[in-house]
Amino acid sequence: MSVEFxxxxxxxxxxxxxxxxxxxxxxxxxxxxxxxxxxxxxPEAIEYVAKLMGQAPARVHGVVSFYTMLNMKPIxxxxxxxxxxxxxxxxxxxxxxxxIKQKIGIEPGQxxxxxxxxxxxxxxxxxxxxxxxxQINDDYYENLNEEKVAAILEKLT
Amino acid sequence: MEKILLRNVDVPDSxxxxxxxxxxxxxxxxxxxQNMKPEQxxxxxxxxxxxxxxxxxxxxGMKWSFVPKDSPKPKYLVCNADESEPGTFKDRLLxxxxxxxxxxxxLISAYAIQSHTAFIYIRxxxxxxxxxxxxxxxxxxxxxxxxxxxFGSGYNLDLIVHRGAGAYICGEETALLSSLEGSRGWPKxxxxxxxxxxLFGCPTVVNNVETLAALPWIIAHGPAAYxxxxxxxxxxxxxxxxxxxxxxxxxxELEMGYPLKKFLDEDCGGVPNGKKLKGxxxxxxxxxVLRPEEIEKVNLDYESVQAAGSLLGSGGVIVMDxxxxxxRAAWNLARFFAHESCGQCSPCRxxxxxxxxxxxxxxxxxGEKNDLDxxxxxxxxxMGNTICPFGDAAAMPAAxxxxxxxxEFDAHIAEKKCTVAN
Numbered sequence: 404m405s406v407e408f409x410x411x412x413x414x415x416x417x418x419x420x421x422x423x424x425x426x427x428x429x430x431x432x433x434x435x436x437x438x439x440x441x442x443x444x445x446p447e448a449i450e451y452v453a454k455l456m457g458q459a460p461a462r463v464h465g466v467v468s469f470y471t472m473l474n475m476k477p478i479x480x481x482x483x484x485x486x487x488x489x490x491x492x493x494x495x496x497x498x499x500x501x502x503i504k505q506k507i508g509i510e511p512g513q514x515x516x517x518x519x520x521x522x523x524x525x526x527x528x529x530x531x532x533x534x535x536x537x538q539i540n541d542d543y544y545e546n547l548n549e550e551k552v553a554a555i556l557e558k559l560t
Numbered sequence: 561m562e563k564i565l566l567r568n569v570d571v572p573d574s575x576x577x578x579x580x581x582x583x584x585x586x587x588x589x590x591x592x593x594q595n596m597k598p599e600q601x602x603x604x605x606x607x608x609x610x611x612x613x614x615x616x617x618x619x620x621g622m623k624w625s626f627v628p629k630d631s632p633k634p635k636y637l638v639c640n641a642d643e644s645e646p647g648t649f650k651d652r653l654l655x656x657x658x659x660x661x662x663x664x665x666x667l668i669s670a671y672a673i674q675s676h677t678a679f680i681y682i683r684x685x686x687x688x689x690x691x692x693x694x695x696x697x698x699x700x701x702x703x704x705x706x707x708x709x710x711f712g713s714g715y716n717l718d719l720i721v722h723r724g725a726g727a728y729i730c731g732e733e734t735a736l737l738s739s740l741e742g743s744r745g746w747p748k749x750x751x752x753x754x755x756x757x758x759l760f761g762c763p764t765v766v767n768n769v770e771t772l773a774a775l776p777w778i779i780a781h782g783p784a785a786y787x788x789x790x791x792x793x794x795x796x797x798x799x800x801x802x803x804x805x806x807x808x809x810x811x812x813e814l815e816m817g818y819p820l821k822k823f824l825d826e827d828c829g830g831v832p833n834g835k836k837l838k839g840x841x842x843x844x845x846x847x848x849v850l851r852p853e854e855i856e857k858v859n860l861d862y863e864s865v866q867a868a869g870s871l872l873g874s875g876g877v878i879v880m881d882x883x884x885x886x887x888r889a890a891w892n893l894a895r896f897f898a899h900e901s902c903g904q905c906s907p908c909r910x911x912x913x914x915x916x917x918x919x920x921x922x923x924x925x926x927g928e929k930n931d932l933d934x935x936x937x938x939x940x941x942x943m944g945n946t947i948c949p950f951g952d953a954a955a956m957p958a959a960x961x962x963x964x965x966x967x968e969f970d971a972h973i974a975e976k977k978c979t980v981a982n
Contacts (some may be wrong), residue, residue, distance in 0.1 A: 415874065422720055423720065423743075424677055424760075426740055427742035427743075428722075428740055428741060428742055428743065428760075429674055430742030430743075431722070431724070431725050431739070431742065432722070432724065434721070434725070435723065435725070439710050456742075465743075465744055466742065466743060466744055469723070469727060469744040469745065469902075470684070470724075470725035470726045470727050470745075471726030471727065472684045472685070472725040472726035472728075473725050487892075488646045488845070488892065488893075488896050489647065489804070489841075489845060489878055489889060489892045489893055489896075490646065490647050490803035490804050490878055492888075492889075492892050493803075493804045493805060493878075493880065493884065493889075494803075497979065512865075526644075526646075526728065526896050526899055526900060527644060527645070527646040527647075527648075527728075527896065528645045528685055528846070529648065529649040529651070529652045529685075529686070530649055530652070531646070531647050531648070531649050531685070531801060531803035531804075531809075531876070531878070532649055532801060532802065532803045532809035532810045532811065533809070534803060534809075538685060541687035541688070542687075542688075543688070555907075
């Protein structure tokens with residue numbers, strides 16, 4: 404598989420570099436762009452970004468592996484991330500996770516066979532006053548209960 | 561009390577430039593850039609008594625004054641919008657509902673240190689907040705508040721919204737700068753401090769969202785008006801995020817020095833369902849927990865909370881009622897720190913995981929006789945032995961939970977099960 408930016412992504416890449424005082428500072432936005440283009444950041448994608456940024460692949464790998472939002476493996480179309488930190492735990496986060504597990508039949512860290520869902524338990528998402536909560540892809544869902552979760556999951560195809 | 565930080569958040573379309581300016585926004589910035597010298601501005605903010613709201617409470621004007629004026633290197637200003645402290649969600653409210661107040665504050669701060677490139681580093685998960693900030697910056701550019709030769713002053717400034725990618729440690733200022741340099745978010749030794757050796761080795765100031773959002777008001781009303789609010793050493797107002805077992809969770813703006821008990825019982829409606837209070841973490845998940853009898857006389861200012869044996873931190877107040885298992889709560893936070901340790905210093909990298917494992921086995925009925933002393937020992941060996949304050953942040957709450965709820969931990973170990981029914 405050849406891993407390369409589309410012409411549109413290349414244009415975005417150049418625009419991103421132009422905004423920063425130094426090329427290195429653009430590393431995270433460029434990795435986001437690559438993740439958007441390639442779905443995840445596997446070895447080929449990392450090598451490609453390293454070439455674009457003029458850095459060693461090992462260094463880019465070190466960055467990617469450090470941040471939870473950069474995925475080194477493919478994930479489902481809908482990435483369900485249930486907050487498990489204290490305020491959400493006090494609000495019943497464990498029950499929400501158990502409900503989702505039973506509903507979609509996977510454990511945290513797994514992806515459904517049809518690629519529809521990936522389930523993760525994550526740390527504090529700065530939404531403690533509306534616990535329990537979860538993030539699915541870009542969106543926050545707050546003040547959850549089982550009925551709400553069921554309705555949310557149903558809409559995600 | 562007049563609201564300073566939450567003055568706009570309940571107004572419809574509060575995030576737009578039109579609403580912000582119609583409510584008095586963007587009056588301070590033109591005044592600053594056209595009529596004030598940087599030294600004057602620094603003196604004004606020093607006189608206001610404003611202290612950094614990210615957790616450390618360092619005087620803002622003084623932080624600015626450490627930036628060398630004669631440095632030939634570029635200077636950078638970074639707004640820290642990487643809010644990730646457990647129990648804290650105040651910056652997110654400002655980011656989503658009053659982004660222009662943050663932008664205006666960022667511009668003022670950048671001018672104080674004569675920076676021509678500023679960043680807002682926002683945590684990656686806040687996609688909606690990022691969009692709000694990016695739009696606000698775009699509007700501010702179009703209106704001429706940011707860019708070249710601002711209001712004919714000859715001052716140039718660019719502002720870049722930069723997304724993090726999921727790492728609690730990047731809220732620590734030197735880790736944030738490493739991340740902004742395109743590296744892993746690894747903290748650096750201080751000294752040298754960012755004021756002289758920050759982003760790419762250049763003079764840099766990192767200010768929290770809430771700190772910056774207070775600046776337009778301080779300029780507009782004068783430092784004396786701000787200093788008249790609060791206590792002798794903790795001036796002004798502060799945001800508190802309240803969560804856990806509380807009737808009315810949310811973000812509140814209080815005058816510094818407001819009594820904690822009154823705040824929880826009256827403003828926040830107390831512990832719901834007729835349950836009794838068991839513990840309160842007053843300043844976010846890295847701060848020691850307080851027992852009900854310890855909060856009786858605590859006021860919400862830096863000095864009072866410290867005198868009670870905890871810290872005001874970010875103002876993230878987590879309330880736990882009598883049904884809470886304190887072993888489980890301690891384990892929950894230990895797991896957070898084990899997950900978030902950046903891995904650079906061995907006491908923290910290893911110790912956080914050991915503490916998590918031991919709390920876990922106590923909670924799940926496999927605790928051993930010496931486990932509590934073991935955790936206290938590990939905690940003591942992390943404290944003060946790491947590059948950044950994360951180590952202390954992980955060690956302090958672990959030790960506090962054990963010391964303050966020792967009976968409950970002992971019972972878990974003796975009975976080989978969780979002894980708190982829920």
